[in-house]
Amino acid sequence: MLEKELTEIVLKEKDIIPFLQSLNDKDKRSLVPFIKKFRKKINETYIVEEKAGWGTYNKNEFKYSEKKRDLVDMACFVCFNKTDIKRAIFNIANLSVSDEYLKKIIPWYVPKWFEEVVNKGNPWELNYDKMMQLFKQGLINPSNGLIIRRLPIWIIERKWENNIADLYKPERLLKYEETLKDHIWLLFEEDSEINNQYAYLNTGNHTGGRDLWIETIISLVTEKRLDRQRVLIATIYTSTKGFNKSLSGWFFDLLIKLNPSIEEILSLQDELFSVLNSPHSKLINTVLKYFKQLASNEKFKFKAFIDNSSIILNSETKSVVNSTLMILDKIAKTHETIRVEICIKASEALINLDEKIQSRAAKLIVKYGDPQNSTITDEVSLYTDNLFHSTKELLKDYSNFEEEVQETEHYAESLKILSEENKITELESLDDLIFFVSQSIDNNEVYHIDLLLSYLPKLNLLLNSDNVSKLEPVFKRALDLSMFRNSNSQIGQLESDAAFYINDFAKLLLKKYPDKLSDFNKYRDTKIQNLLETGYDKTSIKLSLEEIEKHPIHDFIYHIHYSLFVKSKILIRKNLSVGFLCTPTHEPCWIDPEILLNRIIKYENSSESIDLYDFQLAFGRMPLYPDNKEFISKIDLIKDLEIRNIFKYHFDEINIRSVKINRPDLWLQSVLSKNNEDEINYFQDQFNYKLIKESGQYNWTCQLGDYIFKSYDHSKRKLVDKTGTKIELRFKDFYTEEVKKKSVVSSIAGVFRKKRMPNKISSIYEYMHFDISKYYVVIWDNDETKFLNLSPNNPSSFLSHVIHHNLKESTFFDETGKKNMTNLLKGLYEIWYRADYKESTYLFLACGLLCSEKVARELAGELWIKANSENNMNNVILGKTIGKLQYGPYAPFKRFTDLISANLFNVSKLHNNSLLIVINNMFSEMNETPIRGLKKLLELYHELLLKFPETKLNNRSKEKFGKWSETKSLKPVIQKILNISLKNEGS
Amino acid sequence: MSETLSYIYDSRSSLERIKGAENLLLSKFNEVEKGNSPCFFWGKLKNPYEISRCLITLSNIVQSSFNLSPFQLALLKDPIVTAGNNQIRFEGFSHCAGVYARVDILENGQDGEFIENGTTNVDFNTPLISELSKIKKNDELVLSIGQQEVGFHKEGESFIERKVPLPSKWIKGLTTVQHYFSESEYAYTISRVQAIQLFKTIPSGKVKTDYYLIKRGNKYLFSPMSSKTSLSIGGIHRLKLLQPLIPLINELKIYPHKDMQAASFILCFDELNFIFSVSRDYWRGFSGEGAALETLIEDLPESLVQAFDNYSFSNQEFNPALMSFEEGIDISKIEKLSSKLSAMGLLGYDLAKNGFFYRRLPFKLSRILSLNPRLKGAEKLLENDKVQIIYNQDNKIEAKVDGSGIQHYVLLKEGKQKCTCTWFSKNQGERGACKHILAVKKKLKS
Incomplete structure (x- = not known):
């Protein structure tokens, strides 16, 4: 009956209020299920096709009028409980405080949930005035949260119509007694919008600053409407409320504007001490400014200040530390009895790596301390390692600084390239191989794909009808991965490719053991069916199931691995266990020469021919200086004379000129690995072929140059090419030869073919580059280290491409570029074992030391430290490279000087000397016009020079000093450097 | 949907000045009320400045998150406090359950009465934190865990009901952390100066790559490169939470997990330890780790668990040898028992003392086991x-x-x-x- 009545009222759009008023609680409850359904119906929509200038679009239209929908909402409001109403009406809080509801319903019915919904819903319809009226009527007791949200904007009268300016109306705060008595104080307690600049307002009647609330509070204090002392305390205590930097800073702007007098500051000391624990330096600085005024005052609680000073003396903000030291100085001046305590506190600032701060702390200690006091000298000596030369000079009476930094010791543990610790255990058993294959597509180790290539043919030989079903979960995972490509952020493209390869293996086995792999077969069919039903692209599914040979290759560089996958499949089909020559035997990618030797012999005893890329990869992974040379005598067991000679040449057993080279492509990796300039020239001359891309050896500059960019021309109404200038690292003669993609099958032809192409040496380096036009992401992360490990003896070729694509500027285009950099530096750290790398490797390292990613800079720093410890770093080339890069300058100098101060400085005497060589060589390549940040570098150089005063400056550096000293700020430090140099020359 | 549990506090925690001394009243909630006393501890704390800084840091940790959305972060959670065996321990996790912290007020760090042993959730609200941050060196701080008087909170308004997100994460995390602690080995003790230098090497921003604690000469530093003796620390930016405490410590002790699945630090103050542990990676909470799972499948007779519970409740400590002797149980069984009981949340692990302590989490065992x-x-x-x-x-x-x-x-x-x-x-x-x-x-x- 009621339902029928309600339906009629709504459909005929009659007045619903009398009906709702007539309902008792029971009626309301009984109507709820009906209203829910009815509301759904009244809110039904249909799609209308609308025309627009650019075509048609679909639009949703309600089936019933707005009036009808409103009537149902009213019914909901009166009948629903809290849960139902929140679920039914999205903006119930606004509806509840709308003028219509307040007028038509609230006078005779207030739902139980009304107060909670209004308080929690924060309705924008409700301004502070309306909120207070509801409060006065006893309808709500506004929550603190609601008051805090509504009060800040209340001092502005918004004018929406006719563009009339908004009006600043602070007098509104006087309308209700509660506002100034209670509500305004809440703004000091909880997060609010009080610091909003209200810059968007056009307050016609107020032309002052934009901090309306600061002015408002100041006026209220001046007019004595707010208690000044209470405002001061509340403002100071905002620092303990966990507000963000902006809001906290705003309150302290208010404090500054309140301009507390000395007497007030004295009375508020306890409150001000609590600010010193704030994480925001602006607050601390403000308080320190006040304390500076008090420091000599006898009422200053100096002991409390000293107690609290540890935290601020360790602040990252220099001004905080400086101010603290100044106050401590003033306290010490006035209070003789606590000078020892102050000196001990001041020495805590010696940990700071800023020379001026150290100097200030040291001067304070010298001024008030006593060199005979062991408490002070003990404390000072804690910081010995950290002190600048000038600080040591100041504190020479307080500690014995003669002990130099320790000789390097931490890298005594460094690994040999081939050792028991990094040896990769060779897996043999069926179980081990199954569990290995299962994890091979997870990228748990960088060399797992390499192992997989050898292990799958090996596993194939161990399978039979009893055990093959154990592989089903592996096949399932590979299938899932190949269907959804690279959905896992821990893996690269190569793992996805490996999944195709495992799929092919599964197909082979399915033919052989259909009954034993029926579960997998069923799973695969169901999965495909499900994907098709959910609208997954048919072509993609088909492609995912194709054999690896038919898959498109992502980029040139992937050819190398693809060819190995295909070769591995051939071994499986032929049931061969010869494996690959290039399978690493030691982490991350090295091959034990003896094992390689045995592998070659195994191949020679089989019917299978050696793959060229496999051969090249293997020799590129064979270290030049193995500890154990017993294998040398076994080289003659190799039947092939040329391979035998290459092996001997690789380990300096023969001279390259003494033997005939028939197959330069086999010799290539050993020639590049040995990196002997004379031998490379001989090799190049012999074959009239320059090893440019192979060695990654290019001319480069880092200077201001032109570049072309697209810009929209409004007159032509189209994008046009424009020329701009920027500082860029450029390879002048970068290898740009187009490589025609060979079919994978032809690329794996054996090395023993009869014909050779003239003047061309086929190698993996033909594919070691990227097609920038093809992808947004040039080098996929998680693959880059595997590419680097393709040729660890000669990383320069691959790294030159990374520089060309990712490092033209010191900032990164995207996250992938950053990941590439950190992953590659970690990879390079692992394989770095000599000093004579080509320049591209040093250029990559230099870019690492200067790039915008701090982690990468630290990694590059670690690599430098390790390489120097092992005497494997050419600091002259590195210094020149950094200097040449900074000619641009490639990057802000501060990055490098901060890295030196924090990570590279004082590692050991050896490292300090190496650092001196680096910087000395940098100077010679740098621009005559000094760049920003040069002063800090000169200061560091001076600091190092004091440790090695016998160092000779090279002439080019001296010339630069002459030019740079024309700059006033650089002159003093350059003079200091030249003085040491002069003394040196004089002696 | 994440599981939530409603706490109902008897009253709001507060810090009030009574007769010039600070009174810290911590309101409690307990799902498994064992004793009847409304108050566990009442007494004076000797080192109020350091304690209040540690509690603020703990509160910051509990309110931080390293892999949750701002919405999830907006929901607050509260630490747990245990009073017993003459020690008071406050402990909690970050929202993501990847950072664990505990403030241990040692026996000589307080002067008061342990009226009853127990564990409870504590309401750490903003006004309380604000009051804590006002504590100065020579202030007097009186701590009361639980409620002083029954009937203090007769007014209906003083009840606080709060929905807490994922307490199940906490409970799982708490059990895993104790297990990791028991498998952690002491590595270094470093001085305050070395610790300050070490913490200055934490890179800024969110760090996605692993960092390693290494020793170079006399200095300790965090480096992105590992070495044979380095300790691995994932999500190193989480350590920044400790930075405000470092200048105040006496020394820092470091305990890596044997398989580097966690790194734990003890910040040693006078009469107070702050224990801090980070999970293997910032996106991995302790709660998701399955380290303790295998011990949970260990079937032990209910009577044994009960015997242990009674024994430990009255003794407040867990001495396997003594319990074996007193209760006549085979020692090997007791060792299995201790693993299982820590996995069940009945035992906590004290790294500094290298042993378990009894701490019955305020949650039902069935809840822990079902998680x-x-x-x-x-x-x-x-x-x-x-x-x-x-x-x-x-x-x-x-x-x-x-x-x-x-x-x-x-x-x-x-x-x-x-x-x-x-x-x-x-x-x-x-x-x-x-x-x-x-x-x-x-x-x-x-």
């Missing part, structure tokens, strides 16, 4: 008879366990365990056994 999805998954596999042992000889066990559409292959051999499932392949057992291995092991025990 772990891998354990539940394993039990479901067994219920549905999906585990088939195909070989069991010479210390080698092979089993087939039903997976989705295919059968997983599980191998237990020479103390090693392996499975062909995705979880195991990815983690290689580092994050605890998968449900398939757990199911096989449980089946073998039955």
Whole structure:
């Protein structure tokens, strides 16, 4: 009956209020299920096709009028409980405080949930005035949260119509007694919008600053409407409320504007001490400014200040530390009895790596301390390692600084390239191989794909009808991965490719053991069916199931691995266990020469021919200086004379000129690995072929140059090419030869073919580059280290491409570029074992030391430290490279000087000397016009020079000093450097 | 949907000035009320400045998150406090459960009365934190855990009800952390100066790559490159939470987990320790780690668990040898028991003392046991008879366990365990056994 009545009222759009008023609680409850359904119906929509200038679009239209929908909402409001109403009406809080509801319903019915919904819903319809009226009527007791949200904007009268300016109306705060008595104080307690600049307002009647609330509070204090002392305390205590930097800073702007007098500051000391624990330096600085005024005052609680000073003396903000030291100085001046305590506190600032701060702390200690006091000298000596030369000079009476930094010791543990610790255990058993294959597509180790290539043919030989079903979960995972490509952020493209390869293996086995792999077969069919039903692209599914040979290759560089996958499949089909020559035997990618030797012999005893890329990869992974040379005598067991000679040449057993080279492509990796300039020239001359891309050896500059960019021309109404200038690292003669993609099958032809192409040496380096036009992401992360490990003896070729694509500027285009950099530096750290790398490797390292990613800079720093410890770093080339890069300058100098101060400085005497060589060589390549940040570098150089005063400056550096000293700020430090140099020359 | 649990505090925690001394009243909530006294501890704290800084840091940790959305972050959670055995311990997790922190007020750090032993949740509200940050060196701080007087809170308005997100994460995390602690080994003690230098080497911003604690000469530093002796720390930016405390410490002790699955630090003050532990990575909460799972499948008689509970409740400490002697139980059983009980949340681990302490979490045991999805998954596999042992000889066990559409292959051999499932392949057992291995092991025990 009621339902029928309600339906009629709504459909005929009659007045619903009398009906709702007539309902008792029971009626309301009984109507709820009906209203829910009815509301759904009244809110039904249909799609209308609308025309627009650019075509048609679909639009949703309600089936019933707005009036009808409103009537149902009213019914909901009166009948629903809290849960139902929140679920039914999205903006119930606004509806509840709308003028219509307040007028038509609230006078005779207030739902139980009304107060909670209004308080929690924060309705924008409700301004502070309306909120207070509801409060006065006893309808709500506004929550603190609601008051805090509504009060800040209340001092502005918004004018929406006719563009009339908004009006600043602070007098509104006087309308209700509660506002100034209670509500305004809440703004000091909880997060609010009080610091909003209200810059968007056009307050016609107020032309002052934009901090309306600061002015408002100041006026209220001046007019004595707010208690000044209470405002001061509340403002100071905002620092303990966990507000963000902006809001906290705003309150302290208010404090500054309140301009507390000395007497007030004295009375508020306890409150001000609590600010010193704030994480925001602006607050601390403000308080320190006040304390500076008090420091000599006898009422200053100096002991409390000293107690609290540890935290601020360790602040990252220099001004905080400086101010603290100044106050401590003033306290010490006035209070003789606590000078020892102050000196001990001041020495805590010696940990700071800023020379001026150290100097200030040291001067304070010298001024008030006593060199005979062991408490002070003990404390000072804690910081010995950290002190600048000038600080040591100041504190020479307080500690014995003669002990130099320790000789390097931490890298005594460094690994040999081939050792028991990094040896990769060779897996043999069926179980081990199954569990290995299962994890091979997870990228748990960088060399797992390499192992997989050898292990799958090996596993194939161990399978039979009893055990093959154990592989089903592996096949399932590979299938899932190949269907959804690279959905896992821990893996690269190569793992996805490996999944195709495992799929092919599964197909082979399915033919052989259909009954034993029926579960997998069923799973695969169901999965495909499900994907098709959910609208997954048919072509993609088909492609995912194709054999690896038919898959498109992502980029040139992937050819190398693809060819190995295909070769591995051939071994499986032929049931061969010869494996690959290039399978690493030691982490991350090295091959034990003896094992390689045995592998070659195994191949020679089989019917299978050696793959060229496999051969090249293997020799590129064979270290030049193995500890154990017993294998040398076994080289003659190799039947092939040329391979035998290459092996001997690789380990300096023969001279390259003494033997005939028939197959330069086999010799290539050993020639590049040995990196002997004379031998490379001989090799190049012999074959009239320059090893440019192979060695990654290019001319480069880092200077201001032109570049072309697209810009929209409004007159032509189209994008046009424009020329701009920027500082860029450029390879002048970068290898740009187009490589025609060979079919994978032809690329794996054996090395023993009869014909050779003239003047061309086929190698993996033909594919070691990227097609920038093809992808947004040039080098996929998680693959880059595997590419680097393709040729660890000669990383320069691959790294030159990374520089060309990712490092033209010191900032990164995207996250992938950053990941590439950190992953590659970690990879390079692992394989770095000599000093004579080509320049591209040093250029990559230099870019690492200067790039915008701090982690990468630290990694590059670690690599430098390790390489120097092992005497494997050419600091002259590195210094020149950094200097040449900074000619641009490639990057802000501060990055490098901060890295030196924090990570590279004082590692050991050896490292300090190496650092001196680096910087000395940098100077010679740098621009005559000094760049920003040069002063800090000169200061560091001076600091190092004091440790090695016998160092000779090279002439080019001296010339630069002459030019740079024309700059006033650089002159003093350059003079200091030249003085040491002069003394040196004089002696 | 994440599980939540409603706390109802008897009253709001507060810090009030009474007769010139600060009174810290911590309101309690307990799901398993064991004693009847409304108050666990009442007394004076000797080192109020350091304690209040530690509690603020703990509160910052509890309010921080390293992998949750701002919405999830907006929901607050509260630390747990344990009073007993003459020590007071406040402990909590970050929202993401990847950072654990505990403030241990040592025996000589307080002067008061332990009216009753117990563990409770504590309401750490903004005004309380604000009051704590006002504490200065020579202030007097009186701590009262629980409620001084019954009836203090008769007014209906003083009840606070708060929905807490994912307390199950906490409970799981708490059990895992104790397990990791017991497997952690002491590595270094470093001085305050060295600690300040060390913490200055934390890179700014969110760090995605692993960092390592290394020693170079006399200096300790965090480096992105590992070495043989370095300690691995994932998500190193989480350590920044400790930065405000470092200038105040006496020394810092470092305890890496034996498999580097966690790194723990003890910040030593006078009469006070601040224990801080970070999970293997910032996106991995302790709650998701399965380190304690295998001990949970250990079937121990209910009577033994009960005997332990009674014994420890009255003694407030757990001395395996003494308990073995007094209760007449085989010592090897007691060792198994201690692992299981810490996994169940009945024992905490004190790194500094290298031993367990009794701390009954304020949650029902059934809740703790029912939380772990891998354990539940394993039990479901067994219920549905999906585990088939195909070989069991010479210390080698092979089993087939039903997976989705295919059968997983599980191998237990020479103390090693392996499975062909995705979880195991990815983690290689580092994050605890998968449900398939757990199911096989449980089946073998039955």
